[in-house]
Amino acid sequence: MGKSGEKEAPPTEPPVPRDGGGAGDGGGDEAEDERSFEEIGLDPRLVRALSKKGVEKPTPIQQVAIPLILEGKDVVARAKTGSGKTFAYLLPLLQKLFSSSGSKSKVAPSAIVLVPTRELSQQVRTEVLSLIELCRVQLKAVELTGGADMRAALAGSPDILVSTPGCIRKCLSSGVLQPASLSDSLEILVLDEADLLLSYGYEEDLRALKAHIPRRCQCLLMSATSSADVEKLKKQILHNPFILTLPEVGDVKDDIIPKNVQQFWISCAEHDKLLHILALLKLELVQKKVLIFMNTIDMGFRLKLFLEKFGIRSAVLNAELPQNSRLHMLEEFNAGLFDYLIATDDSEIKEKAKANDENQGQRKKSRKHAKAKLDSEFGVVRGIDFKNVHTVINFEMPPSVAGYIHRIGRTGRAYNTGSAVSLVSPKEMDILEEIKSFLGEDENKESNLVPFPLLTKNAVESLRYRAEDVAKSVTKVAIRESRAQDLRNEILNSEKLKAHFEANPRDLDLLKHDKVLSKKPPASHLRDVPDYLLDPKTQEASKMVKLARAAMGKCNPANKQVTKRKSRKSRDPLKTFTVEAPKRAQGGGNKANQRDGDHNRKSKKRKSVD
Numbered sequence: 001m002g003k004s005g006e007k008e009a010p011p012t013e014p015p016v017p018r019d020g021g022g023a024g025d026g027g028g029d030e031a032e033d034e035r036s037f038e039e040i041g042l043d044p045r046l047v048r049a050l051s052k053k054g055v056e057k058p059t060p061i062q063q064v065a066i067p068l069i070l071e072g073k074d075v076v077a078r079a080k081t082g083s084g085k086t087f088a089y090l091l092p093l094l095q096k097l098f099s100s101s102g103s104k105s106k107v108a109p110s111a112i113v114l115v116p117t118r119e120l121s122q123q124v125r126t127e128v129l130s131l132i133e134l135c136r137v138q139l140k141a142v143e144l145t146g147g148a149d150m151r152a153a154l155a156g157s158p159d160i161l162v163s164t165p166g167c168i169r170k171c172l173s174s175g176v177l178q179p180a181s182l183s184d185s186l187e188i189l190v191l192d193e194a195d196l197l198l199s200y201g202y203e204e205d206l207r208a209l210k211a212h213i214p215r216r217c218q219c220l221l222m223s224a225t226s227s228a229d230v231e232k233l234k235k236q237i238l239h240n241p242f243i244l245t246l247p248e249v250g251d252v253k254d255d256i257i258p259k260n261v262q263q264f265w266i267s268c269a270e271h272d273k274l275l276h277i278l279a280l281l282k283l284e285l286v287q288k289k290v291l292i293f294m295n296t297i298d299m300g301f302r303l304k305l306f307l308e309k310f311g312i313r314s315a316v317l318n319a320e321l322p323q324n325s326r327l328h329m330l331e332e333f334n335a336g337l338f339d340y341l342i343a344t345d346d347s348e349i350k351e352k353a354k355a356n357d358e359n360q361g362q363r364k365k366s367r368k369h370a371k372a373k374l375d376s377e378f379g380v381v382r383g384i385d386f387k388n389v390h391t392v393i394n395f396e397m398p399p400s401v402a403g404y405i406h407r408i409g410r411t412g413r414a415y416n417t418g419s420a421v422s423l424v425s426p427k428e429m430d431i432l433e434e435i436k437s438f439l440g441e442d443e444n445k446e447s448n449l450v451p452f453p454l455l456t457k458n459a460v461e462s463l464r465y466r467a468e469d470v471a472k473s474v475t476k477v478a479i480r481e482s483r484a485q486d487l488r489n490e491i492l493n494s495e496k497l498k499a500h501f502e503a504n505p506r507d508l509d510l511l512k513h514d515k516v517l518s519k520k521p522p523a524s525h526l527r528d529v530p531d532y533l534l535d536p537k538t539q540e541a542s543k544m545v546k547l548a549r550a551a552m553g554k555c556n557p558a559n560k561q562v563t564k565r566k567s568r569k570s571r572d573p574l575k576t577f578t579v580e581a582p583k584r585a586q587g588g589g590n591k592a593n594q595r596d597g598d599h600n601r602k603s604k605k606r607k608s609v610d
């Protein structure tokens with residue numbers, strides 16, 4: 001695939017904004033790196049469209065990636081969660097298609113965006129369609145994921161196809177997408193959330209696609225974390241790319257997580273987690289909206305039923321639900337129709353279980369154990385742009401540091417602030433330590449992940465009796481029944497939703513997903529916490545959270561100039577990252593150069609934009 005040594009040499013220094021410092025020094029002349037969308041060469045139609053969306057100024061990753069992509073360079077962009085990577089590739093991609101659209105009659109797409117999950121696919125397509133509509137250009141974008149009618153989706157030769165690698169492979173093997181036509185048409189290929197593409201099992205699919213990617217095709221790879229998988233993809237698909245990367249581990253480790261996300265943890269026994277989350281939510285010690293991560297679907301329903309008894313309504317987003325319901329649930333949550341979303345994030349756990357099974361040769365095809373009903377293209381943790389989530393709660397800890405980074409990256413997106421609270425049981429202390437050490441905590445350095453200060457022991461104990469009593473009533477049978485009932489409801493909803501949304505795409509409020517599953521309404525003594533149960537410190541804390549929320553409401557992104565530029569920048573998740581130009585092949589071959597490039601990330605070629 002590589003095209004090293006061809007044509008003109010790529011520049012040794014990428015066309016980045018001037019800066020005064022080396023990688024990760026956090027210094028530099030701040031005023032210099034603030035270029036506008038116009039200044040980085042964006043088409044006025046796109047600039048206007050962004051302005052209508054309230055997006056006025058490019059984020060650092062956009063400032064550097066957009067000009068490079070417009071120049072036709074292959075780019076690897078690794079930047080933190082919520083840093084604006086989607087526009088970083090989408091805007092130049094569209095701009096390039098503005099000029100090439102209609103130039104020849106193509107029977108296959110000019111651009112393909114590959115993502116690991118349906119949810120992301122839908123999210124990207126929505127963004128593309130909205131930009132196309134606002135720019136008033138004649139481009140056609142379609143989304144294609146498993147289960148859809150491939151032939152119908154591709155009829156009319158879309159310019160942009162957003163899909164998963166598995167789906168593209170099916171299109172190619174079934175002839176719905178002619179390999180020769182694809183090789184003829186394809187100009188840009190994007191691998192979004194690249195760190196997940198291989199772990200979702202798309203390696204074979206990508207290999208199959210690779211054979212049909214023409215040499216001239218520009219390839220872009222976007223990722224929030226770096227991993228062996230990202231390296232592998234980079235070597236397989238890209239041509240001597242520019243590497244845009246966030247501060248290297250060792251320089252500013254904690255900068256991998258946006259600075260405007262405050263991280264807390266609470267130590268509690270496994271059996272006290274329900275009690276603790278009740279205290280956090282009922283005493284209003286965390287700000288809404290709240291996204292709660294669980295590792296299993298059953299646990300998600302256990303929490304939902306438990307909270308219901310206290311009058312707290314929530315929805316459980318999980319891989320078992322029909323796609324329409326999941327998408328609708330996400331839209332409703334994003335639109336603020338409910339405040340508590342429980343998301344089961346079991347992808348890593350499934351992966352590990354699968355690996356174990358395979359290692360042990362346990363390839364039983366037992367129907368009982370086949371989780372075929374779970375959607376393998378489902379994923380809520382990576383990449384989904386949840387809007388205005390103020391708090392992420394890890395009810396159960398993720399199994400890996402990368403999982404933690406992605407989960408808490410669902411808050412503090414773009415210019416927003418947020419907090420993450422992890423409930424950590426004794427058996428989860430190891431992963432907590434791993435996360436802390438990844439964040440750079442040691443004897444000399446203060447941790448960014450600190451004990452949650454607002455929840456007193458008294459406050460927890462005041463709710464213990466009620467919580468334990470209610471927890472006992474949430475039995476395994478009740479959970480099983482509720483889960484089945486929820487699924488039945490959602491399957492019915494899904495059909496209605498499909499028909500309804502085809503006619504009324506903007507009507508969100510048709511079906512609510514945070515419906516109460518228990519037959520009995522919550523008892524009034526559980527719904528309201530009497531004052532005598534609360535200690536003054538907790539009452540004070542709860543007031544503080546409410547005040548902070550009210551204040552934040554006034555401090556939206558449009559008012560961000562109220563803070564001094566320097567301090568704002570240092571907290572800003574959209575800020576720091578570095579750039580590395582591709583190495584010019586000098587007889588040594590492209591792959592070697594890419595490898596070297598990575599080793600040299602800290603070297604002179606790296607530019608800090610901060």
Ligand SMILES: Nc1ncnc2c1ncn2[C@@H]1O[C@H](COP(=O)(O)OP(=O)(O)OP(=O)(O)O)[C@@H](O)[C@H]1O
Pocket residue numbers: 054055056057058059062079080081082083084085086087223224382383384385409413414415
């Ligand atoms: N220049 C900008 N100014 C303000 N907001 C922006 C800008 N660019 C993107 N955003 C907003 O920031 C949010 C996060 O962007 P995006 O989803 O692209 O992040 P990401 O880097 O892909 O995150 P993840 O790694 O979690 O997928 C979105 O709501 C997006 O609309």
